[in-house]
Structures are given as C-alpha cells and as structure tokens.
Amino acid sequence: xxxxxxxxxxxxxxxxxxxxxxxxxxxxxxxxxxxxxxxxxxxxxxxxxxxxxxxxxxxxxxxxxxxxxxxxxxxxxxxxxxxxxxxxxxxxxxxxxxxxxxxxxxxxxxxxxxxxxxxxxxxxxxxxxxxxxxxxxxxxxxxxxxxxxxxxxxxxxxxxxxxxxxxxxxxxxxxxxxxxxxxxxxxxxxxxxxxxxxxxxxxxxxxxxxxxxxxxxxxxxxxxxxxxxxxxxxxxxxxxxxxxxxxxxxxxxxxxxxxxxxxxxxxxxxxxxxxx
Numbered sequence: 001x002x003x004x005x006x007x008x009x010x011x012x013x014x015x016x017x018x019x020x021x022x023x024x025x026x027x028x029x030x031x032x033x034x035x036x037x038x039x040x041x042x043x044x045x046x047x048x049x050x051x052x053x054x055x056x057x058x059x060x061x062x063x064x065x066x067x068x069x070x071x072x073x074x075x076x077x078x079x080x081x082x083x084x085x086x087x088x089x090x091x092x093x094x095x096x097x098x099x100x101x102x103x104x105x106x107x108x109x110x111x112x113x114x115x116x117x118x119x120x121x122x123x124x125x126x127x128x129x130x131x132x133x134x135x136x137x138x139x140x141x142x143x144x145x146x147x148x149x150x151x152x153x154x155x156x157x158x159x160x161x162x163x164x165x166x167x168x169x170x171x172x173x174x175x176x177x178x179x180x181x182x183x184x185x186x187x188x189x190x191x192x193x194x195x196x197x198x199x200x201x202x203x204x205x206x207x208x209x210x211x212x213x214x215x216x217x218x219x220x221x222x223x224x225x226x227x228x229x230x231x232x233x234x235x236x237x238x239x240x241x242x243x244x245x246x247x248x249x250x251x252x253x254x255x256x257x258x259x260x261x262x263x264x265x266x267x268x269x270x271x272x273x274x275x276x
Contacts, residue, residue: 028055031199036061053086067228072129075101083114092274119222124208125208126235154193159181162257163181221239
C-alpha cells in the first residue's frame with residue numbers, strides 16, 4: 001500500500017498507476033469518499049498511456065483518521081507535498097465536488113511547471129453557502145441538516161445520499177444502480193466521522209473566488225444540469241466567468257455524480273480536453 005507522511009505526521013494513501021515518464025493526471029475525490037471513486041476514470045486514462053494518481057484526502061478512505069487539518073489550505077498543502085514526493089510535472093488535475101475545491105486551491109498555489117490543465121466536475125467553487133453576497137447559494141439549514149444526519153445515524157445517511165440526490169436516483173425513470181449506492185456507502189464508512197463532519201464546513205463555507213481568479217492554465221468546468229447537491233447556477237456558471245481560461249461543458253438531465261453514471265461520455269470529453 002502506497003502512503004506518504006505529511007508534515008504534521010498524517011499518513012496519506014495514494015494510488016499511482018502507469019508509466020512514470022508519462023504525463024500525469026491526478027484525481028481529487030469528493031466528500032465523504034475516497035480515491036476509489038475514480039477507479040473507472042483511472043483505468044480508462046491508464047489504458048490511453050497516461051500516468052494516473054489519486055489519493056485519499058486526510059481523514060477519508062485509507063488515510064489517517066486525523067481530526068486535525070480539515071480546511072482547504074491543509075487539503076491543498078497535502079497535495080503540494082504529494083506532488084513533490086512524486087515529482088509530478090505538467091500534470092492535469094481533475095477534481096469532483098469538494099475535490100474540485102481542492103484542485104482550485106492547489107492550482108492557484110502551484111509552482112510553475114507543475115500544472116498543465118485542470119478540470120472541475122460538479123465542483124463547489126466559488127462558494128456554496130447562501131450569504132448576503134451570494135444570495136442564490138444553499139441555505140445554512142441544509143448543511144446543518146447534513147451535520148445532524150451524520151451525528152444521528154451516519155450509516156443510514158450514507159445510504160440515503162447516493163440512493164437519492166447524489167446520482168439522481170430519486171428522479172422518475174432513473175436507472176438505479178445498487179452497486180453504485182453500496183460502493184458510495186462503502187467508501188464513506190471507511191473514513192473518519194470527525195473528518196467528514198468537519199469537512200461539511202469546508203465544502204459549504206470556503207469562498208474560492210480568488211482561487212479561480214488566480215488560475216491561468218486551461219480549465220474545463222463540467223457539470224450536470226440536474227445537480228441537486230451543487231446547483232449549477234451557483235457554481236459552474238459562476239466559476240467559468242471567474243477563470244482566465246475556462247470552458248463550460250454541461251450535461252442535460254445529469255446529476256452530481258454524472259461521471260460515475262455516464263463514464264463513457266465524460267471520459268471522452270475529458271480525453272478531448274486533455275489531448276487538445
């Protein structure tokens with residue numbers, strides 16, 4: 001099992017597949033999941049000759065169940081350390097949901113030559129929370145509900161989310177995959193309840209407007225138009241306007257977990273962007 005030790009002693013698990021001299025693609029998972037969420041895409045891009053890397057964010061998956069460092073700066077610092085550990089250059093960073101926030105913060109801070117491109121999938125930037133400056137955001141009561149559900153019965157909550165809004169399985173006519181629901185639950189229950197609880201504040205309250213403005217590399221913003229978790233009008237449609245070199249790609253009728261439910265379409269679009 002591949003791990004590295006962050007500066008504060010946290011053990012971070014990661015996968016690293018493919019030729020070490022190939023262009024790297026690094027994947028950043030969403031809450032409360034793990035690097036396993038990217039297995040389909042990692043297999044696809046590995047088959048195309050890329051080096052593919054994904055890590056379990058601190059407190060998630062197989063990484064240390066630390067209750068320290070659950071903020072976007074530390075998440076990005078862990079990525080900076082892993083990138084240096086593996087000496088990744090001209091990498092493409094792909095992030096989903098909270099992982100998209102992690103990508104935005106990391107790419108904004110990255111050393112010259114480390115990043116070639118980035119892709120934000122169903123990503124949280126610029127800011128999820130409803131505030132006076134962000135009136136169309138998600139009300140705090142929604143995130144308080146997440147916290148209450150996690151405390152009351154995390155195992156049931158982690159069945160309810162993928163069974164409903166995450167994959168859009170609550171929509172009429174949806175083709176429900178019990179395997180995807182169970183895999184989501186499995187990944188979530190591997191991680192730390194404390195880390196997941198703290199991360200709710202991170203993904204809901206972190207304002208990444210300045211991160212997006214600071215990014216100069218090409219960025220593909222991909223989003224399901226029926227995303228019930230990270231509404232497109234308050235995220236992708238705003239984010240692309242803040243990016244210096246951003247392109248928006250939306251998917252009619254698709255959910256927050258669109259890359260998992262429709263991998264062929266998403267893989268093809270990502271490949272075209274990376275190869276361009």
